[in-house]
Structures are given as C-alpha cells and as structure tokens.
Amino acid sequence: ATLVDKFYATRDGQGYFASDVDVSGWIKGNGNNALYSSSSLGTLLQAPPTTEKIFFRDFNGSVGMTYDADNQRLGIGASSPDKTLVVQGSGAEVVIADTGTIPTLRFREGGATSGVVRTSSGDMQFYSNGSSASNLRLVLDTDSRISLSNNDGGSNNTVFGYKAGN
Numbered sequence: 001a002t003l004v005d006k007f008y009a010t011r012d013g014q015g016y017f018a019s020d021v022d023v024s025g026w027i028k029g030n031g032n033n034a035l036y037s038s039s040s041l042g043t044l045l046q047a048p049p050t051t052e053k054i055f056f057r058d059f060n061g062s063v064g065m066t067y068d069a070d071n072q073r074l075g076i077g078a079s080s081p082d083k084t085l086v087v088q089g090s091g092a093e094v095v096i097a098d099t100g101t102i103p104t105l106r107f108r109e110g111g112a113t114s115g116v117v118r119t120s121s122g123d124m125q126f127y128s129n130g131s132s133a134s135n136l137r138l139v140l141d142t143d144s145r146i147s148l149s150n151n152d153g154g155s156n157n158t159v160f161g162y163k164a165g166n
Contacts (some may be wrong), residue, residue, distance in 0.1 A: 055079070106131070 052070030075081030
C-alpha cells in the first residue's frame with residue numbers, strides 16, 4: 001500500500017493514518033521541513049522558520065509544551081517562555097527524583113559550579129563555589145536546626161534552633 005492508501009482525511013480538515021507509515025528523510029508541513037527520520041541520526045523535529053517554535057499540543061489543540069528554538073527556551077504549560085525553562089500552571093511543581101545517589105540542583109557560572117543544593121538523609125545542604133565537602137556552607141537538618149559553616153571543617157559551626165547544643 002502507498003502512503004496515500006493509508007491516509008484518511010476527516011471533515012474538520014484533520015487526518016489520520018490507518019496503519020504505521022515508514023519514513024526515511026524529511027516530512028514537510030506547509031512547505032517547510034518539519035520531521036526527519038533516519039537510521040543513523042534518529043528522529044529530528046525542526047521548528048518552522050517563521051516562528052522558530054515547536055508546540056506540543058493535546059488532542060484538543062491546547063499547548064502543553066513549547067520549544068522556542070530561536071531563543072533556546074522551553075515552556076511547560078507556557079506558550080511563550082521568557083526564560084530558559086518556564087514551568088507554569090495551577091499547582092506547578094518541579095521534581096528532581098534521583099534514583100541512584102543524592103538529588104542535586106547545580107548552578108553554573110561560566111561553566112564552573114558556583115552553587116549546589118542537595119538533600120542527604122532528609123537534611124537540606126547548601127554549597128557555594130563548588131560541591132565538595134569543604135564548600136558546604138549551610139545545613140537545615142531534620143530537627144529544624146540551621147548549621148552555618150565557619151570554614152573549619154565543621155568542628156565549630158554556628159548552630160541555631162531547637163536543641164542547638166546537641
């Protein structure tokens with residue numbers, strides 16, 4: 001069967017394929033390259049030159065995610081992201097679920113780690129200017145204590161909170 005034999009158009013201008021379609025090369029949309037598939041490169045999605053955006057929509061046409069290729073921005077729940085990553089919506093959450101070691105949020109400036117937030121046994125740990133033990137600056141522990149580093153290896157940290165002396 002040919003590609004035309006597998007395609008069915010509906011009255012609302014939409015269409016669907018009755019079975020799988022094998023493609024090698026570009027699929028065009030409105031005269032622009034849109035989707036490319038090859039065994040060596042995998043599948044590539046390309047934004048049109050007019051908007052430089054790729055919209056991921058649900059069945060009803062509502063935008064769920066937008067990639068702005070021109071500005072290299074991703075919007076989840078946002079159709080016009082104004083920063084590198086925008087997560088927007090009622091009850092929006094970002095989850096870091098590390099299944100191997102310790103969940104970590106790393107900040108880089110000029111390619112070098114400038115700050116880290118991580119958890120360890122329920123404690124929140126804040127590092128500056130790197131992520132080694134000597135860069136640990138503040139710990140909020142599970143007993144609601146805050147320990148501030150005095151840069152002495154931890155032996156004389158300043159501790160605030162309930163049972164601060166323990």
